[in-house]
Amino acid sequence: MGRTIAIANQKGGVGKTTTAVNLGASLAADGRRVLLVDIDPQGNASSGVGVPMAESPVGVYEPLVGHGTLQDVIRPTAIETLFVAPASRDLAGAALELANIEGGHTRLQGILDPVRDQYDYLVIDCPPSLDMLTVNGLTAADAVLIPVQCEYYALEGLSKLLETIEMVRDALNARLEIEGIVFTMYDPRNNLSHQVVQEVRGHFVDKVFETMIPRNIRLSEAPSFGQPCILYDMASRGSQSYIQLARELESRRAA
Amino acid sequence: MGRTIAIANQKGGVGKTTTAVNLGASLAADGRRVLLVDIDPQGNASSGVGVPMAESPVGVYEPLVGHGTLQDVIRPTAIETLFVAPASRDLAGAALELANIEGGHTRLQGILDPVRDQYDYLVIDCPPSLDMLTVNGLTAADAVLIPVQCEYYALEGLSKLLETIEMVRDALNARLEIEGIVFTMYDPRNNLSHQVVQEVRGHFVDKVFETMIPRNIRLSEAPSFGQPCILYDMASRGSQSYIQLARELESRRAA
Numbered sequence A, B: 001m002g003r004t005i006a007i008a009n010q011k012g013g014v015g016k017t018t019t020a021v022n023l024g025a026s027l028a029a030d031g032r033r034v035l036l037v038d039i040d041p042q043g044n045a046s047s048g049v050g051v052p053m054a055e056s057p058v059g060v061y062e063p064l065v066g067h068g069t070l071q072d073v074i075r076p077t078a079i080e081t082l083f084v085a086p087a088s089r090d091l092a093g094a095a096l097e098l099a100n101i102e103g104g105h106t107r108l109q110g111i112l113d114p115v116r117d118q119y120d121y122l123v124i125d126c127p128p129s130l131d132m133l134t135v136n137g138l139t140a141a142d143a144v145l146i147p148v149q150c151e152y153y154a155l156e157g158l159s160k161l162l163e164t165i166e167m168v169r170d171a172l173n174a175r176l177e178i179e180g181i182v183f184t185m186y187d188p189r190n191n192l193s194h195q196v197v198q199e200v201r202g203h204f205v206d207k208v209f210e211t212m213i214p215r216n217i218r219l220s221e222a223p224s225f226g227q228p229c230i231l232y233d234m235a236s237r238g239s240q241s242y243i244q245l246a247r248e249l250e251s252r253r254a255a
């Protein structure tokens, strides 16, 4: 049964998509079968693996609202064991639609169940909000991985996110746990990065990944080629840090 | 009658709050009376001017849903002619609530109307979404200023944002115009920045501000002190670029 991990943080631009794409790709490069699920109406994770929303007449939205199955919309990527359930245009209205239908919180869980066994990991990229799409992502997941940008504003939202995770665990998904917190865009030369790391490590002790993702331009160039960074520039510090994160994630599970 | 400018872009982390706070502060430092309106449930603009959400028992949310007036919640800041209508906790549920009440799209416009005459500018910081809060921001505004981060993913969402602006103009607010596009976190040393600037300038010709906001660490350090950057470090390139942006904004209006 595949382990389902939601990548969530309502703060914008903290590296959710970059983590979903590159962690997913690194796990796949290691031989795991991975499904990337894009429930962000921006569709960045989809284009990040070369399946832009504009080229997907159907995607996650359709089965989410009852038209067909998720299996119908799953596409291959340039990495043999990495598949994607892409975002499609109509996802933009989904948060509101899901709020107004019976069982709207558990729709994603329902469409993922029939396919989970085909994968070792299912990685869900969430939008920058705590709306019904993110709630669906948390409800469908075994665990949530929280990217934290090493910036002040990124600290502010953490307690609200943890409250929401708590609420989802109590009301909708008792199995939901925190996979871990991963620091992104870490720049050892600047004081702010150190302060944020100190502060978060102090609070969350064993929940913080050892691996820190450095700020690395190759990570932000790769999406313009529709490639995960390990295909675009495997030797870059960006790629290497996500490969290391994938290894750490797997070794934590084995423990 | 104060000019109301919404700072909007559904892409996360592109510098909406940093622009709202520092453009607002620069206009105020120039002697204008400015009201910063924080309709993002994260409340970053509020804490960015030293009025953290945790310290605001009431804020924009309350008058938005009919309890009291906006005047009741407006607070002063460390800059004499800069005021803030802060975010408060309950704003997190507002997008859904507004979607389900009569005239939910125009609530913000309604609560701003009685105070507009007291200010030269009202600057609205929007959340990273195209939900009812952002729609309220666009409906209440005379113009929208669009921060564009010099990154690939930031390009992807632009056409969707322009569609939404068009829709709001047609259905809710005929006066809505585009104040302009401002490049943020521009790094002249990297190719990607140049590519994004070329691409956007090619499409939007006269709508792009000459002033470009450089990536500058002082802009991201200032919020941890609850200060706009012009108070934290007036001489920094970050502060100077926002002062220049404020000047350009005013000279465009005079033209």
Ligand SMILES: Nc1ncnc2c1ncn2[C@@H]1O[C@H](COP(=O)(O)OP(=O)(O)OP(=O)(O)O)[C@@H](O)[C@H]1O
Pocket (backbone or CB within 6 Å): A011, A012, A013, A014, A015, A016, A017, A018, A019, A040, A044, A126, A127, A128, A184, A185, A186, A213, A214, A215, A216, A217, A219, A220, A221, A223, A238, B010, B011, B012, B013, B128, B151, B152, B153, B154
């Ligand atoms: N470690 C990194 N080094 C350099 N650039 C990065 C890094 N991680 C992400 N980026 C870039 O920063 C921007 C924000 O990252 P990303 O889009 O992954 O964040 P997000 O949290 O998914 O954003 P949103 O909230 O809009 O969904 C992107 O342009 C991305 O390419």
Ligand SMILES: Nc1ncnc2c1ncn2[C@@H]1O[C@H](COP(=O)(O)OP(=O)(O)OP(=O)(O)O)[C@@H](O)[C@H]1O
Pocket (backbone or CB within 6 Å): A010, A011, A012, A013, A128, A151, A152, A153, A154, B011, B012, B013, B014, B015, B016, B017, B018, B019, B040, B044, B126, B127, B128, B184, B185, B186, B213, B214, B215, B216, B217, B219, B220, B221, B223, B238
């Ligand atoms: N020009 C800049 N140079 C360096 N850092 C910047 C710059 N502009 C913004 N930042 C930092 O980048 C992060 C994202 O900026 P900001 O929070 O203003 O974006 P936003 O669009 O308001 O995000 P959200 O989508 O979450 O509302 C913040 O930590 C901010 O301090």
Ligand SMILES: [Mg+2]
Pocket (backbone or CB within 6 Å): A016, A017, A018, A040, A044, A126, A127
């Ligand atoms: Mg994203």
Ligand SMILES: [Mg+2]
Pocket (backbone or CB within 6 Å): B016, B017, B018, B040, B044, B126, B127
């Ligand atoms: Mg913001």
